[in-house]
Amino acid sequence: xxxxxxxxxxxxxxxxxxxxxxxxxxxxxxxxxxxxxxxxxxxxxxxxxxxxxxxxxxxxxxxxxxxxxxxxxxxxxxxxxxxxxxxxxxxxxxxxxxxxxxxxxxxxxxxxxxxxxxxxxxxxxxxxxxxxxxxxxxxxxxxxxxx
Numbered sequence: 001x002x003x004x005x006x007x008x009x010x011x012x013x014x015x016x017x018x019x020x021x022x023x024x025x026x027x028x029x030x031x032x033x034x035x036x037x038x039x040x041x042x043x044x045x046x047x048x049x050x051x052x053x054x055x056x057x058x059x060x061x062x063x064x065x066x067x068x069x070x071x072x073x074x075x076x077x078x079x080x081x082x083x084x085x086x087x088x089x090x091x092x093x094x095x096x097x098x099x100x101x102x103x104x105x106x107x108x109x110x111x112x113x114x115x116x117x118x119x120x121x122x123x124x125x126x127x128x129x130x131x132x133x134x135x136x137x138x139x140x141x142x143x144x145x146x147x
């Protein structure tokens with residue numbers, strides 16, 4: 001997912017042949033093992049279009065929508081990896097069958113190298129958050145997700 005002129009633009013995943021070519025070339029080049037995450041949403045400083053993946057130093061907010069099959073990955077693995085990379089904000093979004101039920105925001109505590117809870121947003125408890133920029137939460141648009 002990228003943001004272009006304020007609009008979310010979904011990027012298609014590469015084809016299977018594309019992915020296989022990358023994998024086989026990586027093996028041939030003996031590139032060290034790396035972790036590259038693809039968060040649900042990322043807010044980052046502008047970087048040249050040829051710089052992909054975006055370096056962690058440019059990321060400001062990572063948002064993950066928790067899926068039942070990836071709770072451990074989102075709450076522990078990714079949270080620890082993003083903190084180690086120095087990404088200042090991590091948001092976890094909880095979803096029921098039809099709506100967003102809450103957004104947990106975490107701020108990186110650089111002194112200890114992990115995230116601390118900043119604010120929990122729930123429908124009816126607030127609509128704007130200044131973490132790290134002012135973001136309006138329109139709870140009405142986060143309901144009826146299967147319609």
